[in-house]
Amino acid sequence: MRSKTFGSFAEAVADIPDGAVIGIGGFAAPGTPYNLLKALRERGAKGLTCVGNTTGGAHQPRMPDIASLVENGQVRKVIASFTAATRPTDVLPFTKYYESGEVEAELVPQGTLAERMRAAGAGIPAFYTPTAVGTELAEGRETRVFNGREMLLEYALPLDYAFVRAWRADASGNLVFRLTQRNFCPVMAMAAKVCIVEVEEDILPAGALDPDAVHTSGIFVQRMVKVPAAPEGIWAVRREERKK
Template sequence: MEKIVPAIEELIQQISDGSTLVVGGFGLCGIPEKLIRGLRESGVKDLTVVSNNCGVDDWGLGLLLENRQIKKMISSYVGENKLFEQQFLSGELEVELVPQGTLAERLRAGGAGIPAFFTATGVGTDIAKGKEEKVFDGRTYILEKGIIGDFALVKAWKADLGGNLVYRKTARNFNPLAAKAGKVTFAEVEELVGQGELDPDYIHTPGIYVQKVFLGENYEKRIERLTVAKV
């Protein structure tokens, strides 16, 4: 099956209003920036977005917030985005905060076909409100549900024609989990190689999880907070 698409619009047009998106990245590292910009230009709205964080005010998922395209955000860390705070406090944005390890496991579970699991994280806090509790070996656990998105948007370093993906260093972060947690997964990549050119031992996401691949160019790779030492 041909997985390589020449234009990002071919991917974006498949995403409709009200879709649930699982988006890879951590901070601004490893985010699918071309797909996010394509979503902004498409104007698709009422999105539920599952991602570790929501970018910054002028980049990443923050661009969709600015354009009022996100209805609900399921994430772990949201402290770098003033617009996020404003929309949440005004009631414009629905937010579900999830402990980071729990979010990772909810995505992993969804991708593995596991509907729910018990964890001790969040017991006795607001996170546990309304959730089923069970005691195992004298310790209380809460039930967390796996996450499956209508679409997953991920960013990889390399892909081959079969959609096998390799991520670069820490840009791997949430991307492999996100790729498996989407019913349909779109990957944007920096390099495209021929079939068989990737060492099977170094493939992070097998192509069976990836439906379409887009080759991007001129990545900005912004830094969230630049700290330099005085010399």
């Protein structure tokens, strides 16, 4: 069997074509695939659709995020649960590209976003949910009453690629996430044709992980790269260090 372990991030993203649909895992810092995002920016594929919880914050110094691909002219559309900052007075790096019409966006409630990818990964084409019924997001869309309650039809969201970050992995691609690093990563891995993982610890031999402790089966994982130590590899930094 061909190895799933790649020697560099550049190699792991080398074949990503223009127009690909890519899920970017992570919620705040944990699980965010900074190194894969940086490699994709360097690769330069264009016309991308990027799916993530947010487009990235306004923190300085900036970390690689969806907005950094937008700034580089690589993104056609964003699908996220935030297309504006939580504080209306804050301006995200993404905002000016969205307001000028350079990039399209689809705003999706967070649980619906996760479930649309889980459904895609589970072979389910669509589902009904009570979320967003009666809101602007449901205008003109199909609803149906189940057990006396109006529900909104939502479609599965399949991905061409998923970028995720895990704590541990074995050579078969079985993944273990640590604490809130898990977030969207398992559902994005399931929804994607090709899941690419940046792994924090050394990739273990096949069989080294406790089978009962695996969060994502290697069935859903195609490529892995070990994150090198900083500064070559990108790691989350503490808040007070970020300000320096």
